[in-house]
Amino acid sequence: MTRGRITRKDVALKAGVSETVVSYVLNANRYVDRAKKERVLQAVRELGYVPSPAARSLKGKDAHHVLFIVDDMVSEYFGSIIAEMEKLVAGKGFLFSLACDRGDENFVQTVCNWSFDGIIIGSATIRIEDIQRIIDTGMPTVILSMNDYPAFSGRYGLIFTGLKSGSVKVMECLGKRGRKRIAFVDSFSISGSPVNKADFRYIGYREALNGACEIIIDGCSGSAELRKKIADVYEKTHFDALFCRTDRIAAEAMIALSAITLAVPSDVSVVGVNNSRIAMYTQPRLTSLAIRKDEVAKATLRLFSSLRVSSKEEILTVQLETDLIERESV
Amino acid sequence: MTRGRITRKDVALKAGVSETVVSYVLNANRYVDRAKKERVLQAVRELGYVPSPAARSLKGKDAHHVLFIVDDMVSEYFGSIIAEMEKLVAGKGFLFSLACDRGDENFVQTVCNWSFDGIIIGSATIRIEDIQRIIDTGMPTVILSMNDYPAFSGRYGLIFTGLKSGSVKVMECLGKRGRKRIAFVDSFSISGSPVNKADFRYIGYREALNGACEIIIDGCSGSAELRKKIADVYEKTHFDALFCRTDRIAAEAMIALSAITLAVPSDVSVVGVNNSRIAMYTQPRLTSLAIRKDEVAKATLRLFSSLRVSSKEEILTVQLETDLIERESV
DNA sequence: CTGTTAGCGCTTTCAC
DNA sequence: GTGAAAGCGCTAACAG
Helix, strand or coil, rough: CCCCCCCHHHHHHHHCCCCCHHHHHHHHCCCCCCHHHHHHHHHHHHCCCCCHHHHHHHHHCCEEEEEEEEECCCHHHCCCCCCCHHHHCCCCCCCCEEEEECCCCHHHHHHHHHHCCCEEEECCCCCHHHHHHHHHCCEEEEEEEEECCCCCCEEEEEECCCHHHHHHHHHHHHHHCCCCEEEEEECCCCCCCCCCEEHHHHHHHHHHCCCCCCEECCCCCCCHHHHCCCCCHHHCCCCCCCECHHHHHHHHHHHHHHHCCCCCCCCCEEECCCCCCCHHHHCCCCCEEEECCHHHHHHHHHHHHHHHHCCCCCEEEECEEEEEEECCCC | CCCCCCCHHHHHHCCCCCCHHHHHHHHEEEEECCHHHHHHHHHHHHHHCCCCCCHHHHCCCCCEEEEEEEEECCCHHHHHHHHHHHCCCCCCCCCEEECCCCCHHHHHHHHHHHCCCCEECCCCCCCCHHHHHHHCCCCEEEEECCEECCCCCCCCEEECCCHHHHHHHHHHHHHHCCCCEEEEEECCCCCCCCCCCEHHHHHHHHHCCCCCEEEEEECCCHHHHHHHHHHHHHHHHHHCEEEECCCCHHHHHHHHHCCCCCCCCCCCCCECCCCCCHHHHHHCCCCEEEEEEHHHHHHHHHHHHHHHHHCCCCCCEECCCEEEEEECCC
C-alpha cells in the first residue's frame, strides 16, 4: 500500500543528517548550518520528497487541505470557484475536497474529525447549528454568504458576494427597460416550500420593488411544475420580467415562457444569476448577474490565513461587488 | 485547533474499557464480550465519535478518501459522477477530493503522498507516465477511459464508458436521418492542436464513417475561432451534421451555425456528448449521448474494493453502455 | 477474550 | 546548532 513512499528518513539518510534537521529545514523554524541545509534541500529535490499530510495533520499542522461544503455538486458554480483557488495555490500541493451537505447527523461529525486548513461553507441549505459546530472545531471557516445569516459565535470569515446590491442592479436594469411587473423565480426545491426570505437575491428584489407588487414563483420541484406555475401566475399578473435565482432556473423559465408563446425579451425580460456557461447558450442569450469568482477565491484564501493567526472571537468580513453581464434576454 | 475533538480515549473512558477494545469493536476484527461491545457502541453513539482519518491512514488503513483527477473543474460531468458515488456511500463518512491535473511535476508527488482509498483518473489530458506513477503507488486506481490508452503495468481498474460504441450509435442515428456528410467537432484546446486520435469518440466516428469522407473541425481555442472554422469548413464540404465531442461544444457549434444562417436540424443536425444540463436549454434542445453515470459510480466503487483485496498484476475491466437521448437537434 | 506494546511519519520540546 | 525522545490517534502483533 505504502509501497515506495519516500519519507523524511530517506531524505535524512541521503543528506547525511538527522531526521530532525530535515524537519527544521523544511519548516524553517530553526537555524540550520548553511551547508547542511543545502544538502537537505538537494536531497528533497532529488527524491521528490513531500511530507505526509496525514502525519502532519496528526500533529496539528497544515494539511494543505481545503473543504468546500456545497449543496449542488452538479452546479458549475462551486467548481469554478475551486478552479480559481487552485490557480492561486498552484504547485503548493493543495487538495480541495467537496462535500455535499445532506443534513444528516453524521455529516458534521465526519467533517470535524478531519483536519482542514480551511472550510468553505457554500451551501445555502446547510443548517444553522451545523455551521456553528463547524466553526466550533476551531478550523478556519469561511461562509460564502448566500443568505442573511444570524451571527455565529466564535471566530470565522464571512464573504458577502454582493448578491443583494447586485439584485438591486438587476431590478434597476429591468426598470430602465420599462419593466414594471417583475417576478422573482425561486430555485427548484421540495415541492411547495416557499422562497427563503433570508436569500440575498430575494432581499434585494424586495428592496428594489419600491412599492410595486411582489410576484413570487416558488415551491416548484421540477420543470413541469414550474411551467404550470409560470402560466398560472402570468394569467393573474401579466408580469413583464422574470428575475431568476439562478441561470439554470432562468433557462427553465425561458422554456416555460415559450410554451405559453411569450417572447423573450419583447414580452418578458429574463435575468439569471451566476453567469454560468448556460447563459451563453440559451436563445436569446441570458443576461446574468456575475459573482466575482476570482475575488471570492482570493478573499477566501486571505481569510483562511487571517483566521489561523489568532483565535480571538471575531468576525472577519469581506464585501464584494457583482457585475451585471447584459445579453439579449432583457 | 483540535479543540473538542473526541478521541478513542474518550470512548474507552466512557465505556469503561481499554482503548484497544474500542478499536476491536469498531474494526470488528476481534471477538469482544457482548456486554462490553454494547457499552462501547453506546459510548460511540453518545459521543458521536468518528475515528480520525489522519491517524488511520498513517497506519495504512482506509482513509475514506477518494481522489478524482479531472481536467476541467467547471464541467458538470465530474460533479455528477461524484454525486452518484456520494449517494452510494452516503453516511459512511466518505470524502471526495478534486484535483486538476496541471501536468506539473509536483502534482503526482503530492497525490502519491496522500493516502487515498481510491483514485479515479477522469482527466483526458493527464500524461501517460503520470498515470503509471499513480498506479505504482499501490493505491486502488481506476481509469475512466476516454482515450484508447496503452496498457499500464501493475494492478488497476479500467472503465470503458462506452463512448466508442456510443459514437457509432450517434452516427447510425444521423444516418437514419439521411445525413451523409457528418463532421466531427473537437473540444476547445490550444489553438492549432489537432484532434486526439485516441479519443474513443473520434475512433467511433471514424469507424462508422464507412468510407464516407472524414470532416474534422479541430484546433480551436475559443468561440470566435470555432465560428470561423465552421463557416470555412461548411463552405468547402457542405456538411449536413455535426457530431460534437461535448455538449458544450455542440452548443457553441449551434451558435456558430446560426451565425451563418444554417438551421438546426433542417440544414444541419447536431449531436453532443454527456447529456448535461446545457442540452436541455439550447434551442432546439440538443440530442446527446449519455454516459451511465450511476453505473460508472457503482463500477468504480466495486473496482476499488476488488483492487484492494489482491495485489496481483492484473487489469480489471468494466464495459458500460451509453444511451442516446434524442431531442430536437437531429 | 483483553491489555500491553510497538510503531505509522511527523513536529517540537528539552537537553547537550 | 543539533539530536533524542515524547507523543499526535490509531492498528495489530504479541502476550497473557
